[in-house]
Amino acid sequence: MPREFTRAERVSDAVQQELAVLIRDGVRDPRVGMVSVTDVDVSRDLAYAKIHVTFLGERTQEEIDEAMGALNGASGYLRKLLASSIKLRITPKLTFLFDESGRRGQHLSALIDYAMSKQQGSDQDENDQPVDTEGH
Numbered sequence: 001m002p003r004e005f006t007r008a009e010r011v012s013d014a015v016q017q018e019l020a021v022l023i024r025d026g027v028r029d030p031r032v033g034m035v036s037v038t039d040v041d042v043s044r045d046l047a048y049a050k051i052h053v054t055f056l057g058e059r060t061q062e063e064i065d066e067a068m069g070a071l072n073g074a075s076g077y078l079r080k081l082l083a084s085s086i087k088l089r090i091t092p093k094l095t096f097l098f099d100e101s102g103r104r105g106q107h108l109s110a111l112i113d114y115a116m117s118k119q120q121g122s123d124q125d126e127n128d129q130p131v132d133t134e135g136h
Contacts, residue, residue: 008042019094027071032071
């Protein structure tokens with residue numbers, strides 16, 4: 001039997017899709033730049049939403065903090081735009097959170113690549129040793 005989605009999950013998906021467009025088109029702050037909305041958690045009463053975002057490109061922690069401040073500062077404006085595009089009785093209060101999973105994934109991938117290159121390098125060194133076929 002297929003799983004039924006709760007109203008909060010359906011609203012969460014709609015808010016995620018709409019906010020991605022609204023941030024891209026409506027936020028002109030240069031600190032924000034290219035943003036990807038990775039997840040939206042809406043409370044059961046639909047009054048609050050936690051918006052998980054990540055930024056495209058390399059950024060320092062200071063630049064991320066500034067961009068998050070800009071997004072949280074624009075949350076009232078984005079809430080107003082969201083209310084006009086999605087018809088809900090209550091438009092959730094938006095709180096933006098930085099999603100570390102993309103950064104962590106890139107770091108782990110780099111570590112794996114580094115370990116693999118070290119492993120291949122040590123395999124090469126073992127293969128370069130002369131093989132004693134006479135049993136000495």
